[in-house]
Amino acid sequence: MQEPTRSDLPSPAQVSWPILSTENLSIYYGDFLALRDVTMAIPERKITALIGPSGCGKSTLLRCFNRLNDLIDGFRIQGQVFYYKQDLYGETVDAVQVRRRIGMVFQQPNPFPKSIYDNIAFGARALGLQVDLDELVERSLRQAVLWDEVKDKLKTNGLELSGGQQQRLCIARAISIKPDVILMDEPCASLDPISTLKIEELLRDLAQEYTIVTVTHNMQQASRIADFTAFFNAQADEKGKRSGYLVEYGTTDQIFQDPQEEATRRYVSGQFG
Amino acid sequence: MATASDFPPRAQAAMAAVASRPASHQRLGEAFWTGLAGLFTLLALIPLLLVIGYVLYRGASRLDFEAFVSLPPMPLAEGGGFANALVGTVVMVAIGAAVSVPFGILAAIYLSEFSSGAVARWIRFATNVLSGVPSILMGVFIYGIFVVTTRSFSAIAGGFALAVLMLPILVRTTDESLQIVPVSLRWAALGMGASKLQTVVRVVLPAALPAIATGITLAVARAAGETAPLIFTALFSQYWARGLWEPTASLSVLIYNFAAVPYAGQRSLAWAASLILVLTVLLASILARWVTRK
Numbered sequence: 001m002q003e004p005t006r007s008d009l010p011s012p013a014q015v016s017w018p019i020l021s022t023e024n025l026s027i028y029y030g031d032f033l034a035l036r037d038v039t040m041a042i043p044e045r046k047i048t049a050l051i052g053p054s055g056c057g058k059s060t061l062l063r064c065f066n067r068l069n070d071l072i073d074g075f076r077i078q079g080q081v082f083y084y085k086q087d088l089y090g091e092t093v094d095a096v097q098v099r100r101r102i103g104m105v106f107q108q109p110n111p112f113p114k115s116i117y118d119n120i121a122f123g124a125r126a127l128g129l130q131v132d133l134d135e136l137v138e139r140s141l142r143q144a145v146l147w148d149e150v151k152d153k154l155k156t157n158g159l160e161l162s163g164g165q166q167q168r169l170c171i172a173r174a175i176s177i178k179p180d181v182i183l184m185d186e187p188c189a190s191l192d193p194i195s196t197l198k199i200e201e202l203l204r205d206l207a208q209e210y211t212i213v214t215v216t217h218n219m220q221q222a223s224r225i226a227d228f229t230a231f232f233n234a235q236a237d238e239k240g241k242r243s244g245y246l247v248e249y250g251t252t253d254q255i256f257q258d259p260q261e262e263a264t265r266r267y268v269s270g271q272f273g
Numbered sequence: 274m275a276t277a278s279d280f281p282p283r284a285q286a287a288m289a290a291v292a293s294r295p296a297s298h299q300r301l302g303e304a305f306w307t308g309l310a311g312l313f314t315l316l317a318l319i320p321l322l323l324v325i326g327y328v329l330y331r332g333a334s335r336l337d338f339e340a341f342v343s344l345p346p347m348p349l350a351e352g353g354g355f356a357n358a359l360v361g362t363v364v365m366v367a368i369g370a371a372v373s374v375p376f377g378i379l380a381a382i383y384l385s386e387f388s389s390g391a392v393a394r395w396i397r398f399a400t401n402v403l404s405g406v407p408s409i410l411m412g413v414f415i416y417g418i419f420v421v422t423t424r425s426f427s428a429i430a431g432g433f434a435l436a437v438l439m440l441p442i443l444v445r446t447t448d449e450s451l452q453i454v455p456v457s458l459r460w461a462a463l464g465m466g467a468s469k470l471q472t473v474v475r476v477v478l479p480a481a482l483p484a485i486a487t488g489i490t491l492a493v494a495r496a497a498g499e500t501a502p503l504i505f506t507a508l509f510s511q512y513w514a515r516g517l518w519e520p521t522a523s524l525s526v527l528i529y530n531f532a533a534v535p536y537a538g539q540r541s542l543a544w545a546a547s548l549i550l551v552l553t554v555l556l557a558s559i560l561a562r563w564v565t566r567k
């Protein structure tokens with residue numbers, strides 16, 4: 001089950017040009033400190049899993065990577081987030097361009113109420129890409145392992161698919177514009193084991209070409225698919241407010257088999273949270 | 274850590290792409306459209322501001338205590354007021370709302386929550402037709418079936434004419450407000466074992482309430498300002514009506530009657546009545562917004 005090459009992975013801190021990284025990143029919603037002082041680097045074309053108990057700020061961090069948090073009132077950050085070496089919150093950065101390169105798939109499948117075809121073609125049309133849409137739709141659906149199931153009904157509404165198919169449609173939609181990074185917030189949380197396995201295989205395939213950062217509550221899933229794993233935890237301050245922080249980050253093998261922190265060991269072995 | 278120039282060319286290109294905020298021509302485009310939209314908003318506001326401003330200018334001078342407590346002046350008289358018309362408008366709009374709000378809302382609930390495709394399509398079509406019927410026809414219609422049979426112009430007849438006018442507005446706005454409540458919310462309630470009726474009453478209606486309240490305000494404001502349906506149904510009266518079955522004055526018909534006469538006393542009163550009407554509509558809208566904000 002384990003990929004033979006995985007144990008040769010260097011620790012993420014040694015990767016020389018991570019595609020995404022944070023430096024002393026703290027994230028606030030209003031006065032509330034949701035995530036404290038995170039410094040981590042995410043290597044290119046690998047799968048990085050974010051794990052940890054509910055409310056420790058995994059989704060919050062994920063949304064920081066493509067500036068989706070900008071849409072939330074009261075959101076602000078301290079510290080820095082880098083895309084390669086470019087500060088994502090820098091003066092000249094265009095959030096729309098960021099999201100075009102750093103795509104996202106959400107926990108709940110959210111196809112547009114349009115046909116399957118139009119769902120996939122949406123990005124290319126919105127960006128005014130001069131491409132063969134038929135070819136784009138087929139390629140994206142094939143990559144998302146959905147083509148065979150829907151090729152005869154591309155005109156039906158995306159909402160009429162099953163949950164697992166909808167989620168693969170959303171993944172196909174995300175990869176249709178060829179982003180560099182795909183952020184996934186518990187992409188399998190609403191799926192059955194078979195759909196889940198399909199998506200896991202899909203992610204392993206996609207990792208040849210794309211960088212994937214995924215949140216998951218499923219320890220087996222993290223150990224099956226992730227190259228790197230980051231464990232977050234939440235800690236109450238003096239006033240009883242819980243802020244998340246990064247406990248430990250390393251290769252998945254190291255986190256699961258040789259965790260350095262007691263909290264990590266207890267969490268990954270299921271004795272906690 | 275590596276410096277920027279150590280990154281491979283692919284990464285260099287990617288960084289450049291996100292870091293160059295929209296090319297200036299694109300941003301110009303965006304600024305242009307935003308500016309254009311703003312400009313048209315202003316243009317659309319100008320008539321409103323002019324109307325309010327002019328009515329304020331012409332009407333404010335006669336908006337005294339006497340205007341609220343006395344009856345309309347005779348042609349050559351000075352002073353006087355629109356007390357009976359104000360009360361008449363309030364009473365008839367209240368009758369109109371009392372009749373149309375329950376019917377309209379229940380009809381819309383049936384439409385959006387309980388009816389099946391074909392039936393709903395036809396009812397929606399009929400409502401749209403009804404809302405397109407000129408309001409003077411509503412007046413003639415009520416005149417024909419109500420005023421003629423009861424042999425009297427009356428506040429009741431006026432109220433009914435306004436009710437027919439308000440009905441399609443209410444059905445449409447309520448129907449639309451109910452339909453935009455997400456399906457998942459209904460399923461959440463049904464999934465807890467709530468009956469269809471409980472789901473509608475406890476979950477769907479509360480979620481749609483702000484939008485429905487806005488619809489009611491709209492309908493009331495529209496009815497308060499209508500003249501045509503009242504000319505044939507409530508008519509007008511220089512005096513206090515002795516009951517709901519008597520010809521009844523209203524602000525809008527008073528304005529209609531007095532605005533273009535050669536008598537200065539009546540003309541200035543028409544302006545004051547216009548001002549009251551505008552202020553009432555404005556106040557109602559603000560009130561509705563404020564109530565639904567919470």
Ligand SMILES: Nc1ncnc2c1ncn2[C@@H]1O[C@H](COP(=O)(O)OP(=O)(O)OP(=O)(O)O)[C@@H](O)[C@H]1O
Nearest residue numbers: 029032034052053054055056057058059060061072
């Ligand atoms: N839009 C928001 N406004 C204010 N606070 C928020 C918002 N979103 C999240 N939070 C708070 O930030 C903290 C972290 O939330 P986040 O959703 O990132 O957790 P999570 O790790 O993704 O949890 P889960 O595993 O349950 O999805 C929580 O305390 C939450 O209440």
Ligand SMILES: [Mg+2]
Nearest residue numbers: 058059060185
């Ligand atoms: Mg989350």
